[in-house]
Amino acid sequence: MEEVSHHVGTSTASVSRWNQAFQEGGAKALRAKPVPGRPRKLRPDDCRRLLELLLKGALAYGYPNELWTLKRIARVIRREFAVHYHPNHVWRLLRGCGWSCQVPERRAVQRNEEAIAHWKRYQWPHIKKGARTWGPHGFPR
Numbered sequence: 001m002e003e004v005s006h007h008v009g010t011s012t013a014s015v016s017r018w019n020q021a022f023q024e025g026g027a028k029a030l031r032a033k034p035v036p037g038r039p040r041k042l043r044p045d046d047c048r049r050l051l052e053l054l055l056k057g058a059l060a061y062g063y064p065n066e067l068w069t070l071k072r073i074a075r076v077i078r079r080e081f082a083v084h085y086h087p088n089h090v091w092r093l094l095r096g097c098g099w100s101c102q103v104p105e106r107r108a109v110q111r112n113e114e115a116i117a118h119w120k121r122y123q124w125p126h127i128k129k130g131a132r133t134w135g136p137h138g139f140p141r
Contacts, residue, residue: 041083047097053080054099 001019005012021029042050053076058066061076070087073094077085085093091101 041085042077042081042093046081047093050077050080051097051099 001012001015005015008015018030054068054073058068058072061072063072070090074085074087074090077083077090077093094101
C-alpha cells in the first residue's frame, strides 16, 4: 500500500480506505460523490461569460467609472443571467471563477509619461543631491 500511495501521491490511509470501499462495493463505490449543498446558480460557461462581460469594463454598463464593486457586479449578473446574488456572496462566486480583487491605480487623465520620465531623469537627481545638505547645521543626515 505504501508503494501505491507514493505513486498516487496520497497517504496510505487513503489507499487503505479506497481498497476497503472497492472490496465492499466494487468500482461503483469509488465514483465521485456529489458535493452536498445547494447547487450553483451559474454554470461554468456562465462564469466564463461573466468574466468576459466584466473585462468590457464598468463604463460599458453605464457606470461613471471603471471600478467594479460587488453591488455593480451583482446588478450585471441579475441583468445578464436573471439570477439574484447578494453582493456579499458575489466575491465567493468571483473567486471560484478565478477572478482576483484588484483596485486600479489612480492616475490623472492628463498624465504625460514622457514629461514624467524626463523629470525623473534630469531634475530628480539634482533635488535628491540637494536634500543631503538641507536642514540645520550640525545635524547628521
